[in-house]
Amino acid sequence: MFDRVSELDTRSLWRIFVAASMVLGIVAAYVSTGDLLPSLVLGWLFAIAVAVVFTALISGVRHVRTRFAGERVEQ
Known part of the structure; x- marks a missing residue:
């Protein structure tokens, strides 16, 4: 099982x-509202928010790492 996970790329x-x-x-x-359409919209917005937060977090970590390594940060 873990062999398959390690074969997956980052994307x-x-x-x-x-x-x-x-x-x-x-x-x-859906559990909180009981309505399907608002649930789809809220779920989609939640996924976008999670993606944006984690992308910013990963970018920030890379930025800090390169600063401490003394390398120039690519933008």
Whole structure:
């Protein structure tokens, strides 16, 4: 099982993560609202928010790492 996970590239793992976030957001919104259409919209917005936050977090970590390594940060 872990061999298959290690064969996945970063882009595939990112897509799986965002899809799982969207499903989680849809289910959580449906449980709280009981309506399907708002749940789809809220789940989609939750996935976008999660993707933006983690992208910013990863970018910030890379920026800090390169600063401490003394390398120039590419933008």
